[in-house]
Amino acid sequence: MQRDTFVAKKNLLGRWRSHPGQIVNICFLVVLVFSTILTWREVVVLEDAYISSQQNHLENVSSALDRQLQFGVDKLLFFRNSMGAALHTPLAFEVLHGAVERFRQLRYLPYWQLAVETQRTLPLKGVSDAFVEKTELLARDDSKIDNELSAALEVGYLLKLAMRPNMAEKRVVYVSRAGFYLASDGVAQNAEIASRYYHLVTRPWFTLQSDRENRARGVQWFITPASSGYMGEDAITASVPVYFDRYWYGVLAMDFTIPAMKKLLVEAVDGRNEGEYQLYDSRLNLIASSAPSVNEVGTFDEREVAQIAQAISTDTAGGIRLGPRFVSWHRLDHFSGVILRIHTLEEGVQGDFGSISIALALLWALFTAMLLISWLVIRRMVSNMYTMQNSLQWQAWHDPLTRLNNRGALFERANALAAVCRQQQVPFSVIQIDLDHFKDVNDRFGHQAGDKVLAHAASLIASAMRGTDVAGRVGGEEFCVVLPGATAEQAAAVAERIRARISSKQILVKKSTTVCVSASLGVSSTEENEAFDFEQLQSIADARLYLAKQQGRNQVVCRGPDKK
Numbered sequence: 001m002q003r004d005t006f007v008a009k010k011n012l013l014g015r016w017r018s019h020p021g022q023i024v025n026i027c028f029l030v031v032l033v034f035s036t037i038l039t040w041r042e043v044v045v046l047e048d049a050y051i052s053s054q055q056n057h058l059e060n061v062s063s064a065l066d067r068q069l070q071f072g073v074d075k076l077l078f079f080r081n082s083m084g085a086a087l088h089t090p091l092a093f094e095v096l097h098g099a100v101e102r103f104r105q106l107r108y109l110p111y112w113q114l115a116v117e118t119q120r121t122l123p124l125k126g127v128s129d130a131f132v133e134k135t136e137l138l139a140r141d142d143s144k145i146d147n148e149l150s151a152a153l154e155v156g157y158l159l160k161l162a163m164r165p166n167m168a169e170k171r172v173v174y175v176s177r178a179g180f181y182l183a184s185d186g187v188a189q190n191a192e193i194a195s196r197y198y199h200l201v202t203r204p205w206f207t208l209q210s211d212r213e214n215r216a217r218g219v220q221w222f223i224t225p226a227s228s229g230y231m232g233e234d235a236i237t238a239s240v241p242v243y244f245d246r247y248w249y250g251v252l253a254m255d256f257t258i259p260a261m262k263k264l265l266v267e268a269v270d271g272r273n274e275g276e277y278q279l280y281d282s283r284l285n286l287i288a289s290s291a292p293s294v295n296e297v298g299t300f301d302e303r304e305v306a307q308i309a310q311a312i313s314t315d316t317a318g319g320i321r322l323g324p325r326f327v328s329w330h331r332l333d334h335f336s337g338v339i340l341r342i343h344t345l346e347e348g349v350q351g352d353f354g355s356i357s358i359a360l361a362l363l364w365a366l367f368t369a370m371l372l373i374s375w376l377v378i379r380r381m382v383s384n385m386y387t388m389q390n391s392l393q394w395q396a397w398h399d400p401l402t403r404l405n406n407r408g409a410l411f412e413r414a415n416a417l418a419a420v421c422r423q424q425q426v427p428f429s430v431i432q433i434d435l436d437h438f439k440d441v442n443d444r445f446g447h448q449a450g451d452k453v454l455a456h457a458a459s460l461i462a463s464a465m466r467g468t469d470v471a472g473r474v475g476g477e478e479f480c481v482v483l484p485g486a487t488a489e490q491a492a493a494v495a496e497r498i499r500a501r502i503s504s505k506q507i508l509v510k511k512s513t514t515v516c517v518s519a520s521l522g523v524s525s526t527e528e529n530e531a532f533d534f535e536q537l538q539s540i541a542d543a544r545l546y547l548a549k550q551q552g553r554n555q556v557v558c559r560g561p562d563k564k
Contacts, residue, residue, distance in 0.1 A: 032370055039363050046360065055317060055328055058341045061277055062330040064268035069334045072169050073219055073238060075162060076254045079172065080240050082158055083252070086151030087244040096150045103149055107140075107179075111193035114149070114180075122156035124149065125193045126180025137210075138201065140178045141247075148249055152182050159184045170235060170257045174242070175200045176250035205239035206251045217241050221336040223281055224255065234258045236287060238335075262288035265339075275343040282336045284309055312338055399473045401451055402458030410472025410480060414534040417470065417484040422532040429491035429525040430534065431481040432541035433461065433498065436518045436553040438477040441509070449509035450477075453517055456507045464497040480538060488525035488558060495521045495556045503554055518554035520545055 090096070099116045106112035108128055115123035132138045152174060159172050159182070173183040181197055200206060205222040207213075214220060217240070224235045239253040256264075265279050269290045277290040284305055300308065304322050311320045312329055319328035326343045397409040405413065414430075421428040435457060442450040454477060461471050461479055470482045481498070483491050499521055506514040522544030524537045531537070544557040551557070 036368060039360060042360055055319065055330070057275075058277075058328050058330045058339065059317070061268050061270075061341070062332060062339050064270065065264060065279070065339065066333050066335070068264045068268065069332065072254055072256065073334045075169070076172070076219065076238055076240055076252055079155055079158060079162075079174075080242055080252050083151050083155050083174070083242050083249075084244050086154045087147050087249070090147050090150045091154060096153060099153060100146045100149050103145075111190055113190065113193070114153075116153055120157055120160060121153055122160055122182050122184065124152055124156070124180045124182055125197070126176075126178075127194050127197050128179070131194065131197075132179040135201075137207065138177050138179060144247065144249070145178050148176060148178055149180075152176065152180070156182050169254050170260065171255040173200065173253050173255075174250060175206055175253065177201075177248065178250070203237075205237045205253050209239060209241040209248075209251045211241075211243075211248060214241060217243060219334075219336075221281065223285060223287070236261055236281075258288060264288075266290055275341045278340045278342065280338050280340065282338075284312075284338075287337065308340070402455055402473050402479075404458050404462065404479070405470060405472030407472065407474045410470065410474060410482070411534065413470050414480075414482045414538075417482060418532045418534045418537075421484050421526070426485045427487045427525055427527050428532055428537070429483040429486045429488060429523065430537040430541045431483065431491060431495045431498070432522045432524075432538060432545045433479040433481065433495075433519050434475075434521075434545050434549070435477040435502075436520055436549070438517070441515060441517065445509050445513070445515070449515070452509050453507050453515065456505070457502055457517065457519070460501045460505060461498050464501050465494060469494070474538075480541075482534070486525075488523065488527045491523050491525055492556060492558045495523050495558075499554065499556055520548035520553050521556045522546070522548060523556060523558040 095116055099114055103114055106114065106126075108130075110128050110131070111126070112128075113123050113125050129140060132140045155174060162172075171183060171185045173181060173185075175181045175197075179197070181200055203222070203224065205220065205224070208220065208222075211217075219238055219240045222237045222239065224237045235255040235257050237253050237255050239251050241251055242249045261279060265277060265288045269277050279287045279289070281287055300322070307320065307322065308327060308329070311318060312331075316331040317329065319326060321327075324344060328341045328343070329338050331338050397405060399406045404410075418428050435453070438450065438453070441453055454473075458471075458473065458479070461481065465471060465481060466483070466486070468484055469486075470484075472480055472482075474480045481494070483494060486494070499519055503516070503518045506516055508514050522541040524540035524544065526532055526537070528540075540560075544560065547560070548555050548557040
């Protein structure tokens, strides 16, 4: 193998010396590749700078919107903490005790209201015990209901104080699993109480707040369509579960209308006119946009939405190119959504980044075209040379008729294998094969028929060998098989397998004409005299082959006439 490599390198160097144009082409390719790499590096650096610039603008808007949403989220958490404190230590007010006593009289009615000082706190509205018992999600625990009613009335007082007109939060509601709710909007007639409570407890922002669905017990955001609510318009609902002493009492929820979210987004943008800012929920449903109206720039098809979703899933901030638009994103801290900034190519070209990008893009395109042309030319040249080299090498080492090793290749490979076996002290065996009465085939059917017999016999020999064995044609109808690492017994088994396969096959030599041939085989091995000389072993095997012919052909001889 080392000699083969040396010969190949020597031949390749010879070709280079006789074709100096190849060296010029390779040098040109190297220069072109390095030039392209340097240009591309500048493009990457410029793109990183552009992305950083876009991210800085977007991060400022995101921080401003986060601060505005944080105020609402903090109020929601404050209401939950107040509810927890009231559950832990109920106020010993007589008016609260009186309300709890009235509940004992109202709890069996289909719907009811429990009001205490309506000018200061919000009324509780609820349903009957029978309504609560209809679903497993609801539960009215008599040991906890008194404290919960008292705590809800206390929170109703805080809601009354906290909710003011012209606020971003449209409504705050506490929905209890014990069959009542408390809402800051104060709407719903008595006849609507049961249907409204059913509506509230079937919303995702309520049903997905159980301990199994929200183990962290954190704030979750949901889109509430106008068709499923009492507000008359789409809303974004932030909800948080109320737990105390490992018991789930209910859910506090805060609604933000879509116009209110758009107003918050526009206030966060604060006059930044470059690009359009869009607010999406966690499922990439558009909530609000800083643009005054819908336009093509801010509209994405399903494929682009999928690209954005895949990019957003891997990082909290970043940017991607979508055709002539560059989209950067940043996740919000106090909202389970993302804010996008869409920057068009036209807007980017107008700045310094755009001018430099165009120049570098043209240079890169030019270098790439030159590289592609050079690569195609060189690849074709190398491919032709490689094909020619393999063809010549195969012809030099193989017999074209049988496709086995020719005599020279077989002897060279056999000597190399014998040397390895001698070094490793493993057996080395040789099988000599000669087809019986082959001359009769040529005389009766012609040389073309003889060639078919030789080719078919060669394929049978190859199919009977082991994976490490080497076979070759050493004469007209004579073959040799080299078996490195094979004992005399193993070699005899291989020889018998070859003999059996040849003698059992009928070979089609002409139309409707088949012949059967047999073979005589001789086997020799280093186990007999520990001699690793291939030519000597072949000579011994050849002598035993002729002994097989003398004894009647179509047989394997593994020992000389003087051995039993």
